[in-house]
Structures are given as structure tokens and as C-alpha cells.
Amino acid sequence: MSEKPVKWPWPLEWGQTETVETDVLVLGGGAAGCFAALGAASRGASVALVEKGATVSSGAAGSGCDHWESAASNPCSRISPEELAETMIRAFSRYNNGISHYIECREGYDRLIELEKLGAKVRDTEDEFAGADFRDEATKLLFAYDYHNRTTIRVWGTTFKPALARGCRRAGVRVFDRVMATGLLTEGGRIGGRIAGATGVHGRTGKFLVFKARAVVICTSRPTRLWLFEPELPGISEFRPFPCSGDGHAMAWRAGAEFTMMEKSVKGEWSGLRSFPPYSTGNNHNTWYACDMVDADGRKLPYVDRDGKEIADFAGRFRPAPGQRLYLKGGNEPNGAVYEVQGADTLPVDELLKRGYRLPFFADLTSLPETERKVIWGMMVGEEGKTKIPILRAYSEAGFDPARDLIQSYGDGWKSGAFLPQERQLFGLPGGLFNDWNLMTSVEGLFAAGDALFASNCFGHAAATGHYAGRHAAAYAAGRDPVPPDEPQIRRERRRVYAPVGRGRGPGWRELNTTVARIMQNYCGAFKSGPLLDAGLRMLADFRERDAARVTAANPHELVRTLEVLSIMTNAELVMESCRARKASSRELEFVRLDHPEMDPPEWNRFVTVKLGREGLETGSAALDYYGPLAEGYEKHNPADKQKGGER
């Protein structure tokens, strides 16, 4: 392979500017972004979509998605959207986004049907799983986890993004692939001013883009690479896709939008060289639920219900425990499910070792009923993101036979590596943009969907909130004259964007990202304190001035990577400010303040919010039920959208 410089393979347009006008501008072309574009277009708005990678494959679900959660309005569900959303809120001690998850529960299934109409596969049309416990014979839908209550649907997610990209094209959405959104434009260029559009830079040509828009929807996932960075293999630093660097968070923060729960982080579960690719090792969670597990001597590990009672029959793993209404997901995850919704799981590792079981453990697909084996290995492993080629095809080519072979497990739960307490990530319903019932942020005209929202997760949530935010953005845009963009703000952003290009020698983006991760591990690790966070923020400011101000980029692609790390630095500041603002520890938020050790004192059982105001940082708070009764709130803000649901 060549190590000589090669000619840049794309035409260069450094310094050229393209201006685009649109009613609704969607930033990010993953599941949420594509649905936001479709939602806005369905209301007659002109729509432009900006995607850093390729809409056909971008986003966390770009390469697949194996199950669709919270489809409470599917015809087989035994749980109403209201009950499911309330249960999800309680399952996270109310540190959850009641609005977005209610939208997910209420509209998620409609979005799945919309995907099917766009050509995606959502049911077992070939009768491959006829007669299986998890299949509804009338609708041919397949369910996962709780087979009794049937709110989670197994899906063929490798078909989703191509269908969505096609759908966007058909709906007349103007798609700008390979363009990184860099900053928001606001009225008069002011922090907190009404939204006027956004800027971008093309990652192949270097062209600068100005988008004038009446409304903007942020669908750029959540920050990554804050604590975890793998300089040798940056592409697999985190579970979420490498290009998901939290650019939307950073630009919204700079524009004065309000965030909440950004103090929450969890110990790393998956990263680069520390663990195996997700779903590629033996386990019995998530995609692999509820696989048989055996110990080193081939002894089957017992499954128990939430009361520790052994479950004798295989089908019992997929039923709520006696006296239990429903369970969410399977197993005791993420990070310890609350009793109310805890599903069946194998005994904890400590307990197994006490009882004489020997490590290592293996997943044993061989002993499962045939339909269960085929649905885990072949459908779920195959349709889930990052499994079709790297696992299903590669393992099959290497001779793995699920009917005859075991695979070793390298960690508990679905994890396949061990992490230090300061190696953290935003995972398991982390913080994000604070939203109202229109999914609008605190900046007028700026909406958010998917993982950009606080306490968000999963494809169904991204799809439902995306479409909803798109519709509301279109309604907002329809009633207003555009805000003229502020020319000095555009010039400032253009200078900021191109600054790394013209410089001589200086650090590269990897050195920057490595340093941010070191600062976060040292000053914002598992144990926080006011003085430590102050030092971290000062260290970050010093680093910004001395090193980041000299960062260089030699081509448009490197420029995008560099701007990403500048986003990451801004997000590090956002996280540290959020940690400083909550002066109490919290179990649910996995947040330990050494200087405020009391766990969850009642006066702090609130959402703490942070934003940049014109005078600097502004902190605030909101009640954990600030959104009010769910169905009532939804209907008040969506008078025209009577839930159809239940479509077969």
C-alpha cells in the first residue's frame, strides 16, 4: 500500500460558497433525520437535509437494526402507549424524557408501517418462522423479549436506511451528503436569538455552505469520544458511529440552547481495542436474548426471574414473572433494571462462581428450539447494525455452525471487555437537548429529535421523534417570515471553519482528541468535585488557547475531522458545566460528587438545565414531570393528528 502522497481524488472548491434556501433544514441523515425530512415534507414544507456521511448508510442504524422497541400501538400489543411510557419513565426514576418516549410509544408503530410502505421488511412474509412462539400468525409480526405483551418487534433493519434514502428522494427532499453542519445562524447573530439557518462545509471539496431556513431540526445523535478515544483505531472508539461526534450538541450549545442531564455518564461498555465488536461474542442479552449459556464444563447456567426463582421452561424466559405486568427488554440491563420491569436473566456471575460454575462461559445456540436459534443467529445477528458482514457472513465463511458450536463470552451481560471507572461514555439514556411538547428547544425555531434529545435511545424513538419534530418544524415555518441571516455571524463562522487549513505546522485532530479524553478522565471521571471540575475547565481553556488554536488540516476530510474535535471540546465543556451545576450525587444519573456525597436528596430530584446566555452560563431546573399528563399534552399539541395506530 502506498505511503506516498496521492493527488486529492475530488475537485477542490476551497473558499467557494453555496447558498441554499429552505423552509425546514434537517441536520443529520440517520433514522431521526430522514424521518424529520419526511415528516416536514408531508406537511408541504420545502426540506433540505445535511448529512456528513451518506444518507443511504449513515447513522447508528445505517447498517441495520434488529428490534423496534415501544411499538405499543401495534395490533398485538397488550400495553397502551400511556402505560408503556409511564412504565419507562418509572424505570429510570423519572430521569427520562416523558414527551419523546410517549411519542415513541404512540407513533412508533406508524413509522414502522411507513417504512414498510417505502420497501423495508418488517414482517415474516416468507413464513420462515411460522409457528414460533414469538410470531403472530395473522400479521406475521415477530416479537422479542416479553412475548406476552408484545411491544418490541423483531425487524429486518438492513433494509431501513436504503428505504429511507429512497423515501427522501421521492418526497423531494434536497439531500446534501458529505456535508458537515458546523454552526447555527441566529437572528442578529445573537446567542439565544431566533433560528435563521446553519452553515456547513463539504468534506470532499472544502466548499462552504450557507443554509437559510425558517426552522432547523437537529438530528445529529449524541456526543462521543469524550472519555474514550483510540488513537490507533479512532473509527471504533465508541459504539455509536465514528462520525457521530456531537456536532449538533456543540452548535446548539454555542447558539444558546438549553440542555439537561448532561452530567450523566456511565462506565464504558464497549470501545475499540478494549472489547470485541458488539454482538460478536457469546452472550445472552439484547440481540442474543435469551440464549442458553453454559460454563467451561458445559453445565447450563440457570435462568431466574426477578425474584430469583429458577425458570424451568425455555418459554418462561419470555413471560413476565408471576405478579409482574410486563418487562422491558430482557435481562437485568442496562445498568441494573428496576424490580418492576426486570426480565429473566442468568444468575449474576459472582453467584454462579459461588455455586461452583467455572469460567469461561459460552453461549450455546445449539440447544435452543430451532426457530429461536434461527431468529438469533441469521436474523437478529444479521439484521442488527454491524452484524451482517462483520459477524454473520464472516463467521459463516470461517465455518461457524450455530447448530453445533459454542462461542465464548468475554464479559458479563452483553459486554465483552472491562473498563476503568474513569473510562466513561454517554450511554443508557444520557443527557441532551431539553425540549417542549413541539420537540422545540429553548431557541425559537430550533427543534431536536432522536439521540440529540435528552434521555433518548433506539430506532423507534429516533423515527417517531424525527417525524414529529419534522411536522412541528414545518408548522412553525409555515407561519413565519424567514429570519435574515446575520452576515457578520456567517463571516465569523467561515473564519472559524477554515482556520485550520491555512496554518503551517501544528497538532492534528487525533492529538487533540487524545488530550480531551485525558482531561475528561482526569477531571470528570467517576468521582466529581467542584474544585476538580473547575480545574478541568481551566485545563480545557488552556488547551484550547495553546494547542487547539494551532491545529492543522491538510485536506477537506481532515478539516471535517478537526472540526469534529472542536465540537468534542465544546461538548466536554458542556458536560463539565453540567456536572458543576448539580451539587448532589444521584444513583440514577450514575453521578458521584465527592463534595456533595448524599445520594438523591429530595430537593435535587429535578432536571438541572444549563445554557449559554448573553452574559455567560445560566443554570436552571425543571420538575421531573414538567411535561404534565402524557396523553393530554400530546393531544393539546397535535389536534390534527388523531392516532391511527393498529393498522395491519
Next chain:
Amino acid sequence: MKKTARVTPPAPAFFPVVINPEVCNGCNRCVEACQCDVFGPNPEPGKPPLVLFPAECWQEGSCVDACPRAGAMRWVRPPHQRVRCRRKSTGEDYFI
């Protein structure tokens, strides 16, 4: 404003994608499928894509999935990701 751009592709390490230049016809579908923009089109039409930024691969396989020619692009698991499998009937271990 700068008028040039340069890139020095490093030797790919741990890169899981292997291209067979005998089979690849340079259609560049992999170039367009990659969300990390790891590849670039070969300046010579019909030739395999350039691997410009292999370390940035998210390792999800969109490129291989998009490849229309059997055998042109193969997924080779980096050695550090090898896992132990066991044939249940014999107890014999193997690594993939």
C-alpha cells in the same frame, strides 16, 4: 485561501476490508456507501478505490455489503478480534 490539498495514505493497520484488484472493476459503490469516507475514487477509471483513511473505519461493513461483484471485496476480521468457538460434540476449540 488555500488552493491545494494533499493526503498521505498510511499503511492500513487492522483494516478489515481486502480488495481484490483482479475482480474489482472500480464502480466506486463502496466509496459512496461508506459513512466515514474512508475511500476515494481511483483517478484511473475502472481501478479499485483508494484506501485513504483506513483507521477511521467504523467496521460495520457497508462497503462490502454494497459491492456488486462477488470476490471483489472481502471482510477479514482483524486478528485481535478473534474469538474462541468450541465444537460441542467433541469439545474441540477453534478460533475465528
